[in-house]
Amino acid sequence: MSPTITYPETKRVDVVEQHFGQTIADPYRWLENDVRNDKEVAAWVESQNKVTNAHLNTLPGRDIFKNRLKQLYNYERFSIPVKKGGRYFYLHNSGLQNQQVLYVRDSVDSAGRVLIDPNSWAEDGATALAEWSASDDGKRVAYAVQDGGTDWRTIRVLEVNTGKVLDDQVKWARFTSIAWTKDGSGFFYARYPEPKQGTESQASVANHAVYFHAIGTPQAQDRLVYTNPDQPNMLHTLSITEDGRYVAITSTPISATNTLTVVDLQSADWKPRKLVDNLDNQWGVVGNVGTKFFLMTSQDAPRFKVVTMDIAAADPAIRDVVPEQDSVLLNPSLVAGRLLISYLADVKTEIRRYTLDGKADGVVKLPGIGTAGGFKGKQSDPETFFIFTSFNAPGVIYRYDVASNTARVWAQPKVAIDLSQIAVEQRFYTSKDGTRVPMFIVRRKDVTRSAPTLLYAYGGFGIPILPAFSPEHLGWVEQGGVYAVANIRGGSEYGKAWHEAGRRQNKQNVFDDFIAAGEYLKALLITPQDGLAIQGGSNGGLLIGAVVNQRPDLFAAALPQVGVMDMLRFDQFTSGKTWVDEFGSPAREADFRNLLSYSPYHNIESGKAYPAILATTADTDDRVVPGHTFKYVAALQAADIGDKPHLARIETRAGHGAGKPTDKIIEETADMWAFAAHWTGLDVKPAK
Incomplete structure (x- = not known):
């Protein structure tokens, strides 16, 4: 055990509000203020980090994990190449580079050359290359710059032949893709109105809009294409069809439903046309052949299907092409005259081929059991690319020939670990209400005894957690620990129904599934009674905060990352209003009472012994503002919940996760693993 920690004194303020006849105290409301503009909050952050670092410095595993994670991270990583104008554009990290570098090859197997290297943009490596898109002729790249982890983007344009950066500059883009016109004269993007100066990091965002930027013109002249002020x-989310004629726009309140709008660029007025004007189902554009659109939808198909819609008709009919299957349809692509469809069967990828009239045309053989993605390209092009990964397989890029149904390796990384010694198995356990839930268990093959376990899950927004290579988690497994992933409800592992069973009034199912996973691991002696650590980020951070309150006895250590911890005020900050469709609205009584029942900040219970908690966040997170974690940790430290440490680790110039430099990832992971190892009894030893 570590010596008792003396926490910094945290001021309490007299903030009490009435909600639906219930009195709600919020004594740490002042910690919602922006750390960069409030000296008192900045001083609190500094004092918290000082205490946290003092504790972490006592943990012998910290340097061991850090040194080994550097070795595990030091391998080449490639993104799936995008073919434009006969050139191949892709991202590459040589190993320990803080940011991915954009490369181009002039032919499929030629040497790549650097186009954009963001590692020179900031001394601390915290300015990243975010979204990017090459023009159809491969002559230009529009790319977004992300500074210090913020969700805000600035878009610039580079000439591929010369490397020259043009004067074009588009600001205040956020949650955007970039889609070039067929002739390369400009691109479409999405942005918000410019926030008031000084409020950029905490301003509530509203009125997302799609614009067109013509190359060589100032942003002030950009053409408004689509917005929806009534909502x-x-x-x-925008894309452009392969023929360059249509811009397709899906609009969503961040849920598993959306509207679908198209803009015919051949028309003079670019008038948006609503093809789907309700939020009853999910829709996505696969591609088009003239006016016939191929779409994926959950309409009458909770596991999704592919349909067509000929928009030449005033009231186009919807016709099934590939009906709903037993497995969940994830991603369909229209390439080389075929539909290549990714399905999820018990959280494992299968790729099935179909002709454009829906006839089965075999499968794509994958190199193992895991996750495959990609398969994008043109209908006239015989090739496409995909990536395959699993818990014990780093991301290998394959070039796939559609006509011959054959694949060959295009880029294969080499990692500093013997992956043949890593065992992966899938099990199924029963949740509180009898629901069968899948879980992956990863450990060394020689670990046959009960061992300290790190349990991870997400459980929200219809996002499935798929098998994928992780140097961070292998760092834990290599030390003899177990890494478990519970595919709890709230994701889309089994389609729309799996998501619906874990959202809004059904959110408690998410927590029950996770608690049942922990109980299962202990009951089967995979995990010792005092050896379970838990981890989750963002919505998963909410998950960790909630289950710790509900079952503090079950866990030895908890690692909530950038969590949504105040469920009564989440909609007051940045993009929080867009989560109302997932969580419910604190302004509606039924939703309020449900949110209050599990809100991590409001349900900390004195008199119970809590696990050790290391809550992590970042000062520039403008998606889940750090005030969530600040208030939660202040409440933990003020409560009578035992002698184990309840600490905050607050990163500087880092946001919600995207764009975080490699060195910051390694340092944060080393701190979390050393903390979890200490409190679960994992014996950390230097690698041999």
Whole structure:
């Protein structure tokens, strides 16, 4: 055990509000203020980090994990190449580079050359290359710059032949893709109105809109293409069809439903046309052949299907092409005259081929059991690319020939660990209400005894957690620990119904599934009674905070990352209003009472012994603002919940996760693993 920790004194304020006849105290409301603009909050952060670092410095595993994670991270990583104008564009990290570098090859197997290297943009490596898109002729790249982890983007344009950065500059883009016109004259993007100066990091975002930027013109002249002021909290995702004729826009309140709008660029007025004007189902554009659109949808198909819609008709009919299957349809692609469809069967990828009239045309053989993604390309192009990964397989890029149904390795990384010694198995356990839930268990093959376990899950927004290579988690497994992933409800591992069973009034199912996973691991002696650590980020951070309150006896250590911890005020900050469709609204009584029942900040219970908690966040997180974690940790430290440490680790110039430099990832992971190892009894030893 570590010596008792003396926490910094945290001021309490007299903030009490009435909600639906219930009195709600919020004594740490002042910690919601922006750390960069409030000296008192900044001083609190500094004092918390000082105490946290003092504790972490006592942990012998900290340097061991850090040194080994550097070795595990030091391997080449490639993104799936995108073919434009006969050139191949892709991201690459040589190993320990803080940021991925954009490369181009002039032919499929030629040497790559650097186009954009963001590692020179900031001394601390915290300015990243975010979204990017090459023009159809491969002559230009529009790319987004992300500074210090913020969700805000600035878009610039580079000439591929010369490396020259043009004067074009588009600001205040956020949650955007970039889609070039067929002739390369400009691109479409999505942005918010410019926030008031000084409020950029905490301003509530509303009125997302799609614009067109013509190359060589100032942003002030950008053309507004689509917005929906009647529903200001909708997010718009845009793409352009392969023939360059249509811009497709899906609009969603961050849920598993959306509207679908198209803009015919051949028309003079670019008038948006609503193809789907309700939020009853999910829709996505696969591609088109003239006016016939191929779409994926959950309409009458909770596991999704592919349909067509000929928009030449005033009221186009919807026709099934590939009906709903037993497995969940994830991603369909229209490439080389075939539909290549990714299915999820018990959380494992299968790729099935179909002709454009829906006839089965075999399968794509994958190199193992795991996750495959990609398969994008043109209908006229015989090749496409995909990536395959699993818990014990780093991401290998394959070039796939559609006509011959054959694949060959295009880029294969080499890692500093013998992956043949890593065992992966899938099990199924029963949740509180009898639901059968899948779980992956990863450990060394020689670990046959009960061992300290790190249990991870997410459980929200219809996001499935799929098998994928992780140097961080292998760092834990290599030390003899067990890594477990519970595919709890709230994701889409089994389609729309799996998501619905874990959202809004059903959110408690998510927590029950996770608690049942912990009980299962202990009951089967995979995990010792005092050896379970838990981890989750963002919505998963909410999960960790909630289950710790509900079952503090079950866990030895908890690692909530960038969590949504105040469920009564989440909609007051940045993009929080867009989560109302997932969580419910604190302004509606039924939702309020449900949110209050599990809100991590409001349900800390004195008189119970809590696990050791290391809550992590970042000062520039403008998606889940750090005030969530600040208030939660202040409440933990003020409560009578035992002698184990309840600490905050607050990163500087880092946001919600995207764009975080490699060195910051390694340091944060080393701190978390050393903390979890100490409190679960994992014996950390230097690698041989």
